[in-house]
Amino acid sequence: MGFAIQQEEFTPEEHERFVQRLAESLEALRALLKRLDFGVGPTTMGAELEVYLVDGAGHPLPVNQQVLARTQDERVTLELNRFNMEANVRPSLLAGRPFTGLRAELEDVLKELQRAAALEGARVASIGILPTLRQADLGKGALTQQPRYRALNTAIRERRGGPFQVAIAGDDTLHLTWDDVTLEGANTSLQFHLRVAPEDFARVYNAAQLATAPVLAVAGNSPLFLGKRLWEETRVALFQQATDDRSESADEAAHLHPRVTFGHGWVREGVHELFAEAVALYPPLLPVLGKEASPLDVVAAGGVPALEELRLHQGTVWSWNRAIYDPHGDGHVRIEFRALPAGPTVVDMVANGAFLLGLTLGLAERVDALLPALPFWQARRNFKQAAMRGLDAVMLWPAEVAPSPRPLPVVELVKHLLPIARRGLTEHGVDAGEADAMLDIIAQRVALRRTGARWQREVLARLEAHMPRQDALAALLERYLHHSESGLPVHTWPVEPS
Numbered sequence: 001m002g003f004a005i006q007q008e009e010f011t012p013e014e015h016e017r018f019v020q021r022l023a024e025s026l027e028a029l030r031a032l033l034k035r036l037d038f039g040v041g042p043t044t045m046g047a048e049l050e051v052y053l054v055d056g057a058g059h060p061l062p063v064n065q066q067v068l069a070r071t072q073d074e075r076v077t078l079e080l081n082r083f084n085m086e087a088n089v090r091p092s093l094l095a096g097r098p099f100t101g102l103r104a105e106l107e108d109v110l111k112e113l114q115r116a117a118a119l120e121g122a123r124v125a126s127i128g129i130l131p132t133l134r135q136a137d138l139g140k141g142a143l144t145q146q147p148r149y150r151a152l153n154t155a156i157r158e159r160r161g162g163p164f165q166v167a168i169a170g171d172d173t174l175h176l177t178w179d180d181v182t183l184e185g186a187n188t189s190l191q192f193h194l195r196v197a198p199e200d201f202a203r204v205y206n207a208a209q210l211a212t213a214p215v216l217a218v219a220g221n222s223p224l225f226l227g228k229r230l231w232e233e234t235r236v237a238l239f240q241q242a243t244d245d246r247s248e249s250a251d252e253a254a255h256l257h258p259r260v261t262f263g264h265g266w267v268r269e270g271v272h273e274l275f276a277e278a279v280a281l282y283p284p285l286l287p288v289l290g291k292e293a294s295p296l297d298v299v300a301a302g303g304v305p306a307l308e309e310l311r312l313h314q315g316t317v318w319s320w321n322r323a324i325y326d327p328h329g330d331g332h333v334r335i336e337f338r339a340l341p342a343g344p345t346v347v348d349m350v351a352n353g354a355f356l357l358g359l360t361l362g363l364a365e366r367v368d369a370l371l372p373a374l375p376f377w378q379a380r381r382n383f384k385q386a387a388m389r390g391l392d393a394v395m396l397w398p399a400e401v402a403p404s405p406r407p408l409p410v411v412e413l414v415k416h417l418l419p420i421a422r423r424g425l426t427e428h429g430v431d432a433g434e435a436d437a438m439l440d441i442i443a444q445r446v447a448l449r450r451t452g453a454r455w456q457r458e459v460l461a462r463l464e465a466h467m468p469r470q471d472a473l474a475a476l477l478e479r480y481l482h483h484s485e486s487g488l489p490v491h492t493w494p495v496e497p498s
Helices: 012-033 064-069 098-118 147-160 181-186 198-217 234-242 271-281 295-300 308-314 346-364 367-373 376-392 410-426 432-448 452-464 469-486
Strands: 044-054 076-078 084-093 123-125 164-169 173-178 190-196 321-326 332-337 394-397 406-409
Touching (some): 012 271, 012 295, 044 098, 064 084, 064 098, 084 098, 098 123, 098 346, 147 181, 164 234, 173 181, 181 234, 190 198, 190 346, 198 271, 198 332, 198 367, 198 376, 198 394, 198 410, 308 321, 332 346, 346 367, 376 394, 376 410, 376 452, 394 410, 410 432
Antiparallel strands (some): 044 123, 044 190, 076 084, 164 173, 190 332, 321 332
């Protein structure tokens, strides 16, 4: 979220100064974006992987700070809950064989994380939501003891003015009242980053919004939460409800927006529009001032401002596709793709990323012609359908010729989208063989109708036939970890024990 946060409570004066600095930062960003050379450079990608730490019985093990102390790897860091950690992958050029490199680095950092975790009696699980998670594993004691997390929890809780209400219906139904943000830490994801030239940002961002739903539908890996069978990507519903800082007052909530959002419309002007929207719609949670005296003076002097306050504020608005401003070096802007789950294997995650980035880039070439046929609310509906139903989703999609969208089963839609994703990758310099290898994993997954979520559901049903659900969930996780460590993509995993 930009920089270190050491305080947990804030005065009205600090809030007022922070709001003033946000306005100044937006003005500085607008001036910076007018430079013809700002953000110009090769297309690059990066990634962040969130994981669980589990004990020998498959339950969350809250030792992330101890594990961090066991490694010197700067790619490894903490996450919100004490049983979560994050691994950051160094940015790389998109051209060439980037996904081979991404796979190698993810395997390398996970190997190091597994080594450090083992010293604390922990194992590493890459999965959207841990099937064995219990209510007793959550709560205030699960929060990582750092000021930034405590401050975030306090700020959201105070704005909420009451407990969080979680209601999710799938094969089972969950109703839960909760007093802190640790439910959010039940979600782990693999987030991709794509550097985008400022002049192309609106077009590429809109394409990302369009692409996210079908990719999420074929990547589901979070069907279980607290012993309940819910959505294919339960993370989507859980994340929004577990961080909803809107008052429980119906009148007030009706005029505010959830901080976890798919967005509010197609982008028309570019990246500045998204930052301005975040400032206008969401009150600051962490009004911490940075060290920069005046971002406007920095821009006027020809420099690249840090915009620490704006980056911090943006880090507390969790759009599923989020605009990022990075001041390092000569500065640039990028899209952070936040919707995809962690797991099941490294090769599955890399293939998901190839499909998502390739489809975004492929659709961007003609997105301006596609969007008039698809109102934004329908794109949002596609996203929710993907999260709820996965491979069974039916999506409204802009027809190539027809003047209005037509509904398509996602398994049929993906067959039409894979060639677009391939073109998006190869036209940006990705080796054709590399693109084919990654996208073939997606094609096989769809043909066999087996995502991580589907595999978990099928295995659980078989196990529950002869054991209680809690025992079945533990047995399910052990099989999942075994197959995940094999490195073979999920569509090859057997449902029956081998």
